[in-house]
Amino acid sequence: MSLLQEHVLLRHRDIPNIRDIHVYTAHGGYDALRKALNEMQPGEVTDVVKASGLRGRGGAGFPAGVKWSFIPKDVKPVYIVVNADESEPGTFKDRELIEGNPHQVLEGIALCAYAVGAEAAYIYGRGEFRGPFRGLQQAIDQAYEQGFLGENILGTDFSLDVYTHLGAGAYICGEETALLSSLEGKLGQPRNRPPFPAQVGLYGKPTVVNNVETLTNVPPIVRHGAEWYRQFGTEKSTGTKIFCLSGHVVRPGNYELPLGTPLRYLIEECGGGVPGGRKVKAILPAGASAPILPGDKLDLPLDYESVQAAGSMLGSASFIVMDETVDMVWAASKMVHFFKHESCGKCSPCREGTYWMEDVYHRLRDGHARPDDVDLLLSIADQMDGNCFCLLGEFSLSPVRSSIRHFREEYEMRVKRMGIGD
């Protein structure tokens, strides 16, 4: 397993200043859009994305081309909503794409819009992305000037407007239905699914919601073909993926690797290993939202199926590495605090449950834990499980349950008041 010869997504690492449209076009930029508009029917674009096996990079891993094919042909307007909310702890890849390679994101949006017959796209960024979105807006303006966005793109009858939109600090707005509510100027709370956004999305119209990274894969797929794309990755997890590496590694950062690359390669070759030669104790593969993996899993291939088989999820591939010095009760309490803070308040299992769990963690922290507090945490988790309105509440159980499963003795020490104090 080796590094890619060239990046497919993080192309700004190979080609300086590719954020400038002239540099981007000099390196094949917008060729895929030209090819699609001149040589392909919209349905053929969807077909090649389907054939590539590209799966959503926002967390759920749903096949992108299949999602596009759910858009009805007879209802107008159709919207594209690009999810740049990027609020999962440990995730910082969409920001780098927006800052470093924005035209590839925009070209992906245009290809998606052509495929599904959309005439407007909104890029929803978290409020903290005000700075990165200034640069993105410049890229959009350039693309309009050069005729890649706007009316009659490249002299065809395809037209597309792309708008940016900033949220205002709410993790839940990354959930696609909450995002749509937020974009409509309502409280950013999730809605029932079904109906799915493909049927009833933004302003009640058919809508494709895709992650920034997902759409950034589309121009190279259309340009080079599905077969070319499938050379990267595994049979079911095709292509390359940006892995966000943070925590206890020498070189944290984004690394683009073929799906299926072993975890050891990511941590040791890319990240330079753990500082001071310490051992890996635990890894979070998908930020705070998926179960902790114990440190002996370094040979795990990083594709959707393998990580799931190992008892966790690949999700957004945000790898937080913890070395042997980390107190796992502390780490879990940080994540529970995050979910309590971000619970949107819509449903009581999540609103109350995350609150209770944090309360128990405070007792554990302050040395007031009761003998049955570990079982109490597990019982709160059981009561929340399956009863939350959306996945945020369900996500909050992962750090609790998995840290207890793998590191219960650290909790018991706290209960016996042996490991008190931070």
Place this chain on the structure above:
Amino acid sequence: MLSQADRRELDDILKKYPDKRSAVLSALYIAQREKNYLTDDDIRDVAQALDMTVTEVHAIVGFYTLLRKEPTGKYLIQVCTDLPCALRGADDFYRRLCRRQGLPPEGGTTEDGLFTVEEVVCVAACDKAPVAQINLEYHEHLTDEKIDAIIAELREKSTEGVTAG
């Protein structure tokens, strides 16, 4: 309150959306940008401009953490202390910053009213910890010296502004 210029800016933003209320976050950002927080008058103006009720806009302000109803310092310093950053020393960095600014561990506003320091959850910059946003602009790979220098510079800029009238 929304000035005439603010309203013109908002008119441009409204062109992006088929429904006015989609501009509510943009409008609130405009209303709070000068003083870093929203008054009841601001909220009423935004509601009127977007054909929303004052109650609806209040609910929105309460829902999102970047919209604030309490006054803050001129510069809002938000330090990320979430897990990935904490693993790289952000908790201690934050506590030391509070101490040097004479603030309690939970943060607060400096005596001169210039700086509000608070801890926040993940801001998508985990590989560059310790990280802070100052009035929503990123400052990364921070050290005690770096943040002190930034604060000193902002403080100087503000007092200059005062003496220059």
